[in-house]
Amino acid sequence: MQKIRNFKDKTARQVMLGIAIFSLLLLVIIGTSLFLKALPIMKEKNLWVLLTSSNWKPFKGDFGFYPFIISTLYVSLIAIIIALPLSILTSIYLYAYSSDSVKKVFEPVIDLLSGIPPVIYGVWGTLTIVPLIADKIAPHFVEFSSGYSVLAGGLVLAIMILPLLISILLEVFRSIPAEMTDASLSLGATKWQTVKKVVLRKSFTGIIAATVLSVSRAFGETIAILMVCGNIAVIPHSIFDACYPLPALIANNYGEMMSMPGYESALMLGAFLLFIIIVIFNGLSRVALNQIEKRYSF
Amino acid sequence: MNNGLAKETPIFQEPFNQTILRKVTATPAITIKNLNVRIGDNHILNDVNLTIPEKSITCIIGPSGCGKSTLLKTLNRMHDETPEVKISGEVLVDGSNIYNAGVEVIDVRKKMGLLAQRPCPLPMSIFDNVAYGPRIHKLKRRKALNQTVIQYLQYVGLWDEVRGRVRTSASRLSIGQQQRLCLARGLAIEPEYILGDEATSALDPISTRKIEELFVRLKEKYTIILVTHTLRQARRISDNVIFMYMGKIVESGATEEFFNNPKEQLTKDYLSGSFS
Numbered sequence A: 001m002q003k004i005r006n007f008k009d010k011t012a013r014q015v016m017l018g019i020a021i022f023s024l025l026l027l028v029i030i031g032t033s034l035f036l037k038a039l040p041i042m043k044e045k046n047l048w049v050l051l052t053s054s055n056w057k058p059f060k061g062d063f064g065f066y067p068f069i070i071s072t073l074y075v076s077l078i079a080i081i082i083a084l085p086l087s088i089l090t091s092i093y094l095y096a097y098s099s100d101s102v103k104k105v106f107e108p109v110i111d112l113l114s115g116i117p118p119v120i121y122g123v124w125g126t127l128t129i130v131p132l133i134a135d136k137i138a139p140h141f142v143e144f145s146s147g148y149s150v151l152a153g154g155l156v157l158a159i160m161i162l163p164l165l166i167s168i169l170l171e172v173f174r175s176i177p178a179e180m181t182d183a184s185l186s187l188g189a190t191k192w193q194t195v196k197k198v199v200l201r202k203s204f205t206g207i208i209a210a211t212v213l214s215v216s217r218a219f220g221e222t223i224a225i226l227m228v229c230g231n232i233a234v235i236p237h238s239i240f241d242a243c244y245p246l247p248a249l250i251a252n253n254y255g256e257m258m259s260m261p262g263y264e265s266a267l268m269l270g271a272f273l274l275f276i277i278i279v280i281f282n283g284l285s286r287v288a289l290n291q292i293e294k295r296y297s298f
Numbered sequence B: 001m002n003n004g005l006a007k008e009t010p011i012f013q014e015p016f017n018q019t020i021l022r023k024v025t026a027t028p029a030i031t032i033k034n035l036n037v038r039i040g041d042n043h044i045l046n047d048v049n050l051t052i053p054e055k056s057i058t059c060i061i062g063p064s065g066c067g068k069s070t071l072l073k074t075l076n077r078m079h080d081e082t083p084e085v086k087i088s089g090e091v092l093v094d095g096s097n098i099y100n101a102g103v104e105v106i107d108v109r110k111k112m113g114l115l116a117q118r119p120c121p122l123p124m125s126i127f128d129n130v131a132y133g134p135r136i137h138k139l140k141r142r143k144a145l146n147q148t149v150i151q152y153l154q155y156v157g158l159w160d161e162v163r164g165r166v167r168t169s170a171s172r173l174s175i176g177q178q179q180r181l182c183l184a185r186g187l188a189i190e191p192e193y194i195l196g197d198e199a200t201s202a203l204d205p206i207s208t209r210k211i212e213e214l215f216v217r218l219k220e221k222y223t224i225i226l227v228t229h230t231l232r233q234a235r236r237i238s239d240n241v242i243f244m245y246m247g248k249i250v251e252s253g254a255t256e257e258f259f260n261n262p263k264e265q266l267t268k269d270y271l272s273g274s275f276s
Helices: A001-043 A047-052 A066-097 A100-115 A118-140 A152-176 A180-187 A190-203 A203-222 A223-228 A246-253 A261-294 B018-023 B068-075 B105-110 B126-136 B140-153 B159-165 B177-189 B207-218 B231-237 B255-260 B265-271
Strands: B028-039 B042-053 B055-060 B085-093 B112-115 B193-197 B223-227 B238-243 B250-252
Touching: A001 A047, A001 A261, A001 B223, A047 B105, A066 A100, A066 A152, A066 A190, A066 A246, A100 A152, A100 B265, A118 A152, A118 A223, A152 A223, A180 A190, A180 B112, A180 B177, A190 A203, A190 B126, A203 A261, A203 B055, A223 A246, A223 A261, A246 A261, B018 B085, B018 B177, B028 B068, B028 B159, B028 B223, B042 B068, B042 B223, B042 B238, B055 B085, B055 B231, B068 B085, B068 B193, B068 B231, B105 B112, B126 B140, B126 B177, B140 B159, B140 B177, B177 B207, B193 B207, B207 B223, B207 B231, B207 B250, B223 B231, B238 B255, B250 B265, B255 B265
Parallel strands: B055 B223, B055 B238, B112 B193, B193 B223
Antiparallel strands: B028 B042, B028 B085, B238 B250
16 A cells, blocks of 8 residues: 555656646747747848847848837836836725725726737727827827827737736735734824835835736737837837837738748747747846845845 | 822732722723624624723733624724724723724824734834834934834843844844834834733743733833733733623623632633633
């Protein structure tokens, strides 16, 4: 009996280890295959030129990825700048202030929002956000904007990551022991003082982790962005200019014009760059989080 | 308010003194009238009437779930944070009902230093923990604040243990140190009352003794109300005892009288350990 039990235990352990390794390998496999596909273009052109040139003329064989990289970062940055304060305030309200009946209405709706397909956000963005920017907002700042812009992409993306951020932040806040907030309240602190000095402080690393997760999602968001960004391969000079993030580039062009020499390989390089951006971003933020935890752990 | 009786109050070493009996009739610091607390259909506190004399230690004892923590929480209005809790009746602190409309909950809590069951340092340094209350109530200017923090840390006997690291995280202290820190934090808001909710139940015997000694010292200046699970603790440090069962006050009185001559059958059973 003993032997069979031990055998079962060992096998289960090894099977699970295998599965865990497989999911780790997936990352390597995807990375490698993208890299191999992108290799021809990297051999043909100078990688530095590919990354820093803003010349995108596939017909002539010019593949400059700079505008796409900038667009990806720009749109995601705008999105997080808009979404983070909104989501922190919303989740603070739901966590500390709202009555149970309000929570019962809001929380399912927020979950529902994160379940809406991106294409619907895209259509809505095209019908509402784009004209709003073109007619109402942009004229105050620039001479002309079609509305299809960095700002439109950032806004739509912000709205898309908002529910994700809110639900993670709520979890982060709710993991704070009630004794801690009670301690602050019993000292005569108001709710807002408690939130500001205890809750936000205690959940600082959690907030950063939530931000990293939603920015990673923002980097990869494709359809909705593609519909409102304008998709012009130039470096955007203001938030009212059109832009062309990497995922949109790949989704728009993969499968078409593949006969063009180097084009497939270039698109694969785009995919590989996106992959690398996300890996580096996650890695860096993990290091940063560790540092913060070490230095400011309370 | 101070009618001189409190000054004559014998110190801890001689609890079997008749003056303690008279203390019950001393100036009441807190008077509770017809207090009822309900959570949904649960009647947690049922017609509680009692007085708590000033500048003494009053222990609330009783089996788990009898409502003693609930009673304690009504004193600093912590039930305000849970909207399901319905409270009726009066809690007179220094003569005025803290549940009157227009009474600021912050003013009520500022009078009450709470010591929770498990010590819970705020997520900041040792110094900032003690300075937390004075800062939010703007009690002290920056320079005076240093002095205040040191003073209260000294008072709870923590200063010598932490003097080199007051700017480091409070969560690195031992549990016993944390509880003394929490006491210093509570005292720093300059309260008149100290509420302890089984404040020593998570501590080792030595830390427990330190906290108990502090309570005994503190009753010269403060009115102390402790919820406790251990009868021995109540016997050791309290002046008065309140025994609760199923949301009602069964018996209350001076400690020595209470333990030696309990009047109610229920009290006798509880003290003899028939139930707990």
